[in-house]
Amino acid sequence: xxxxxxxxxxxxxxxxxxxxxxxxxxxLTIENTASGSLVPHVEITDKEVIHRSQIYFTPxxxxxxxNAVAVSKILESEYIAAGLTPEMIDTGAVIIxxxxxxxxNAKAIIDALAGFAGDFVVATAGANLEAIFxxxxxxxxLYSAERHQVVVNIDVGGGTSNYATxxxxxxxxxxxxxxxxxxxxxxxxxxRITYISxxxxxxxxxxxxxxxxxxxxxxxxxxxxxKAMAECIVEVLKTSVHxxxxxxxxxxxxxxxxxxxxxxxxxxxxADYVYAEKEPERMAEVTVFGDFGPLLGxxxxxxxxxxxxxxxxxxxxVRATVIGTGTQSVNLSGSTIHLQETTLPLRNIMVVSxxxxxxxxxxxxxxxxxxxxxxxxxxxxxEGVVAIAMKGPRTMSFLDINSFAQGLLLGMQDxxxxxxxxxxxxxxxxxxxxxxxxxxxxxxxxEVICIDQIEVDNxxxxxxxxxxxxxxxxxxxxxxxxxxx
Amino acid sequence: MAxxxxxxxxxxxxxxxxxxxxxxxxxQKGKDHMMSAAMMDMPFVPNPQSEEMVTFPPxxxxxxxxxxxxxxxxxxxxLTPARIGIGRAGTRPKTMSLLRFLADHAVAQDAVFLDVSxxxxxxxNLMAVQSSAGSKxxxxxxPELxxxxxxxxxxxxxxxxxxxxxxxxxxxxxxxxxxxxxxxPDLLPALMQGLKSSGIKVGAPFFIKNGRVWxxxxxxxxxxxxxxxxxxxxxxxxxxxxxxxxxxxxRPDENTVEADRTVISNIHKGGIPPAEAGAHLTDVIKQxxxxxxxxxxxxxxx
Numbered sequence: 079x080x081x082x083x084x085x086x087x088x089x090x091x092x093x094x095x096x097x098x099x100x101x102x103x104x105x106l107t108i109e110n111t112a113s114g115s116l117v118p119h120v121e122i123t124d125k126e127v128i129h130r131s132q133i134y135f136t137p138x139x140x141x142x143x144x145n146a147v148a149v150s151k152i153l154e155s156e157y158i159a160a161g162l163t164p165e166m167i168d169t170g171a172v173i174i175x176x177x178x179x180x181x182x183n184a185k186a187i188i189d190a191l192a193g194f195a196g197d198f199v200v201a202t203a204g205a206n207l208e209a210i211f212x213x214x215x216x217x218x219x220l221y222s223a224e225r226h227q228v229v230v231n232i233d234v235g236g237g238t239s240n241y242a243t244x245x246x247x248x249x250x251x252x253x254x255x256x257x258x259x260x261x262x263x264x265x266x267x268x269x270r271i272t273y274i275s276x277x278x279x280x281x282x283x284x285x286x287x288x289x290x291x292x293x294x295x296x297x298x299x300x301x302x303x304x305k306a307m308a309e310c311i312v313e314v315l316k317t318s319v320h321x322x323x324x325x326x327x328x329x330x331x332x333x334x335x336x337x338x339x340x341x342x343x344x345x346x347x348x349a350d351y352v353y354a355e356k357e358p359e360r361m362a363e364v365t366v367f368g369d370f371g372p373l374l375g376x377x378x379x380x381x382x383x384x385x386x387x388x389x390x391x392x393x394x395x396v397r398a399t400v401i402g403t404g405t406q407s408v409n410l411s412g413s414t415i416h417l418q419e420t421t422l423p424l425r426n427i428m429v430v431s432x433x434x435x436x437x438x439x440x441x442x443x444x445x446x447x448x449x450x451x452x453x454x455x456x457x458x459x460x461e462g463v464v465a466i467a468m469k470g471p472r473t474m475s476f477l478d479i480n481s482f483a484q485g486l487l488l489g490m491q492d493x494x495x496x497x498x499x500x501x502x503x504x505x506x507x508x509x510x511x512x513x514x515x516x517x518x519x520x521x522x523x524x525e526v527i528c529i530d531q532i533e534v535d536n537x538x539x540x541x542x543x544x545x546x547x548x549x550x551x552x553x554x555x556x557x558x559x560x561x562x563x
Numbered sequence: 564m565a566x567x568x569x570x571x572x573x574x575x576x577x578x579x580x581x582x583x584x585x586x587x588x589x590x591q592k593g594k595d596h597m598m599s600a601a602m603m604d605m606p607f608v609p610n611p612q613s614e615e616m617v618t619f620p621p622x623x624x625x626x627x628x629x630x631x632x633x634x635x636x637x638x639x640x641x642l643t644p645a646r647i648g649i650g651r652a653g654t655r656p657k658t659m660s661l662l663r664f665l666a667d668h669a670v671a672q673d674a675v676f677l678d679v680s681x682x683x684x685x686x687x688n689l690m691a692v693q694s695s696a697g698s699k700x701x702x703x704x705x706p707e708l709x710x711x712x713x714x715x716x717x718x719x720x721x722x723x724x725x726x727x728x729x730x731x732x733x734x735x736x737x738x739x740x741x742x743x744x745x746x747x748p749d750l751l752p753a754l755m756q757g758l759k760s761s762g763i764k765v766g767a768p769f770f771i772k773n774g775r776v777w778x779x780x781x782x783x784x785x786x787x788x789x790x791x792x793x794x795x796x797x798x799x800x801x802x803x804x805x806x807x808x809x810x811x812x813x814r815p816d817e818n819t820v821e822a823d824r825t826v827i828s829n830i831h832k833g834g835i836p837p838a839e840a841g842a843h844l845t846d847v848i849k850q851x852x853x854x855x856x857x858x859x860x861x862x863x864x865x
Contacts, residue, residue, distance in 0.1 A: 114862065115808075115828045117835050117843045226635035246638050476749040476838040480756075507835075510842035511753050518760045 084109040084123075085547055088162070090170035091404020092153065092191065097236030097260045097347060097369070099136045099149060100397060102404045103129040103160050103167075108546060117510075120551045125405040129160035133396060141273075146187045153191070169543050169553050171407040175208045175235065175399060205254035205330050208399060209233060209240035213249065215402025216345035217393035223247030229341040229390065230315060230333075233399055234348035234378065236260030236369070237275075239311050241333055251334050255314055256327040257281075257307045259348045259371025262289070266368040269294045269361040277327055281307055284323040297361055301377070304370055308377035312385050315339055342387045344378065345398035351375025352382075353391060408543075409554045411509075411529040415545060416517065421499055421525060422552065423543045428464045429503070429534055430455060437472040437482065444485025452493065463498055466490075467534040470506025479508055483515030499525035501542075503534050503554075529554060582658050586620070619663050626650040626657060644802040644833070667801045674741040674796070674804035675703070679770065683744050687751065689734060690723065690769040692716035694778055702773040709775035716771070717785060724786050725766045730758055730848060731788040732768035733779055739796030743770075745805040746830055746837040750794065753841025761849060776824070780815040789814060790851050792844070797828065805831045809844055813857040823858040825851065 085108050092101045107124035137148035157163060172191045213219055213231030222229045222244035233240040237258040243251035261278035264271055271291050274282070282289055285306045289295060310324045314333055344352045351358075351372040358364045358372045366372060382389055394401050432451035438444050448466070455464075471482040486502070487494070494500055500516065502509075509530030516526055527542065534540070534556060543553035584590075623640055627650040630636050636648040649660040656664070676699055684691050695711045696702035702709050712720065724731070732754065736743055751768060758765045766786060771778055776793060783791040790813055797806040807830040812823055825847060830840040851857045854864045 115826045117827070117839070223638075226632055226638050228634075246634070474749070474832065474836045474838060476752045476841070479838055480752075508839045510846075511838045514753070514757050514760070514842045514845065518756050 087168035087546065088166055089404050089408060090167050091400045092172040093175060093400035093403055094136055094144065094149060095175045095235050096258060097136060099134045099152060100400045101131040101153060101156050102127050102397065102400050103162065104404045108410060118550065120410050120547055122410060127401060130397060131156040144187050150191065169408050171403045171555060173208060173211065173399065173403045205240060206252040209242035209252040209254060210249040211402030211406055212240055212345050212399040213242035213244055214406040215394050215398035216343055218343045219244045219247050221390065227341055228337040228339060229343055230339050231343045231345060232311065233346040234258060234344055235346040241314060243333065243337060245337055250337065253314060253331065253333045254329040255311060256329050257311055259374045260369040262370055263368055264365040267362045267365055271295060280326055281323060300370060300373065304373045305377050308374060308381045311378055312381040315387065316385060340388055341390050342382055343390045343392045345392045345395050347371055347396045348375045349392065349395035352379045407555050409532055409556065410551045411532055411554050415549060415552060416526045422545065423541065424463055425541045427501060427540050427542065428462055429467045429538060429540055430464050431467045433468050439472060441481050441484035441488055444482060445488035448486065448489025463501065465501035465503050465540055467503045470504050470508060474506065474508060479512055480515045483512055484519050487516065487519055494524060499527060502528045503532055503540065504530050505533050507531055579658060586659060671799035671801060671804045674739040674799040677740050678772065679736050679740045679743050684770055687747060691772060692719050692769065693772045694774045696773040706775060709773055710777035712778060712781050720782060720785050727787050728766040729764045729789045729852060731766045731782060731786050731791045733782060733791065733793045734768060734770045735774035735778065735793045735795040736772055737775060737795035738798040739804055742796035742805045742807040746807045747794065750830065750837040750841045753838045754844050757842055757845025758848065761845065776810050779810065779812060780819060783815050790848055792848065803831055803833060806834060807831060811848065811851060811857055813851050813855060823860065825857045825861055
């Protein structure tokens with residue numbers, strides 16, 4: 079049995095946002111960190127970014143259609159620049175963010191890119207996930223773990239502001255507001271408005287401002303609406319009672335604010351102007367990228383200061399999301415993996431959580447719960463593979479684990495009859511013994527993946543990549559798709 | 564408990580009792596009982612009928628007054644069962660910390676000095692034999708005696724145990740009987756299921772009282788098994804007294820050294836959960852059988 083103690087894998091992160099498209103390639107080192115007398119524990123021990131792309135404007139065919147061909151050309155040229163081919167990529171994620179994800183064709187683009195960008199690359203999107211990746215990429219997650227302080231990362235991009243609150247390294251809260259620096263477009267270095275997006279129109283109307291496409295504006299004319307937007311961003315941090323405008327622009331439920339917030343980090347394209355030394359003084363400075371990002375950044379800093387928040391500097395600003403996507407999207411998990419290698423990778427596995435309350439005691443009752451959930455979700459009618467997610471068996475006793483295995487086989491009868499793999503994801507540390515119990519109770523050989531010590535709260539789908547470390551672990555990507563929200 | 568024969572002692576006892584009552588560790592009744600004993604200048608005789616259980620607040624509770632960063636203390640406490648973030652009273656530990664320390668120490672001593680109960684062995688259907696150490700005291704004072712079976716044990720094993728099996732499982736009390744009673748009910752069935760469904764021939768597990776790790780070599784020489792595995796109670800600490808280790812060796816003989824053993828340690832509910840350990844040990848035993856080696860020799864083959 080080959081058991082090398084570490085392995086390096088190459089991961090790509092691709093971020094297609096409202097305004098910009100970028101990519102990073104990272105090298106992840108995975109290692110068995112447990113000592114020889116303990117159960118092996120494989121984890122990612124080092125992450126190194128080996129290639130950062132240029133920052134491209136997201137190519138659009140028209141305002142609503144991302145140019146997939148052009149995007150794949152960008153990837154191609156960046157791979158060449160990095161000296162890599164798609165086959166050399168082991169894992170990674172494409173994330174479609176901000177306004178772009180709203181556009182109807184986003185799913186098609188993701189699919190096209192997932193095929194192009196190597197075998198294991200998986201597609202993901204979703205405002206909450208984006209916020210969390212940005213906060214991990216910016217360094218906010220690490221900051222909260224090292225300083226033991228709650229910090230909120232706000233990734234302010236072209237179309238959206240994504241909030242993620244971190245406590246002890248973990249994301250505990252997230253939200254998304256439809257405010258970004260590219261919602262009104264201008265002639266570059268000029269003062270003529272070329273486009274006003276819908277959320278910007280809403281902001282204009284609510285604040286009683288009147289700006290129109292084709293019009294030339296001065297800085298004092300533009301400032302009030304930008305100030306109002308900045309204040310909306312800060313308002314989400316302060317209170318759950320929102321002004322009319324904030325309420326209209328929230329794209330997800332607001333922050334729950336269960337933890338008191340003092341420290342704030344800003345990442346995203348607008349971030350560099352939050353941390354700028356001086357404010358933009360002329361329209362030409364504001365519209366350097368054909369939008370009002372520099373002014374939004376400055377006004378945001380002013381609003382945060384006057385509300386008493388402490389601004390912390392992130393490690394990454396404009397690249398935070400893409401770095402987070404490339405380095406943080408992958409979990410590794412081991413335990414029981416009885417699979418034909420050709421079964422993997424599996425994409426878009428629907429996560430089913432049948433056990434909302436306590437897990438019942440007998441196999442029959444467990445089977446009952448699973449069956450009714452499977453019927454409700456019409457799993458039998460779909461071709462897809464599902465994963466059963468849970469916290470763990472009723473207790474960690476062998477008796478309960480064995481009963482659970484029997485209940486599971488009984489409840490999933492109709493599903494495994496079609497030779498589909500039985501996939502289990504749980505938080506408790508008993509993946510090996512549960513897998514063993516399933517195999518011992520099964521009447522015929524089954525394909526089983528039992529993944530433990532993974533939290534799947536708020537997760538709709540998972541992807542499982544090809545096994546690593548001599549078949550001992552599989553890369554697992556948890557995701558929440560924006561499309562069903 | 565000592566007699567309170569001067570006023571200072573009374574004051575001390577009274578304030579300790581009050582502190583305990585305030586923390587909810589002692590009921591009013593218990594406090595009154597002890598106080599009156601102290602005040603009457605009479606030796607305190609605990610009443611076995613009304614013996615009170617003392618409950619400690621959860622370990623993770625903040626014990627530092629006015630911490631600068633409470634989140635940081637909580638995060639660090641979560642990482643270790645060690646006694647950190649417990650505050651202090653002047654240069655001394657707080658009453659609560661001291662009591663917890665004494666209680667944990669008592670639990671550790673019990674683990675060493677108590678025997679695995681007959682009721683437990685019956686329930687688990689385990690035959691019991693003994694090492695050549697005749698008593699706990701002898702076992703603790705003369706380690707070499709725990710490494711050999713008694714003559715009677717050797718005879719009983721030769722008579723009752725199946726020979727030439729692939730795997731022989733031993734349950735050995737070692738330095739913690741508590742570890743045996745806490746872990747074996749979940750570990751053993753998981754291990755047996757794993758070995759059996761892998762088609763491995765296993766002899767009936769049995770229990771050895773007052774045994775140490777090396778006693779497995781003696782057993783192997785009698786039953787002539789390929790692999791012998793001892794599930795043995797670890798030396799208890801103040802963190803847990805319930806930790807178990809599994810020592811495995813492939814065909815031990817007179818040239819066997821410690822490096823020939825493979826060990827999986829730290830099996831208890833706060834470490835490797837016992838049922839999960841059973842499944843993991845199955846994998847390790849399979850590796851040992853196929854490599855025909857254990858310990859360092861096994862690792863070198865990997």
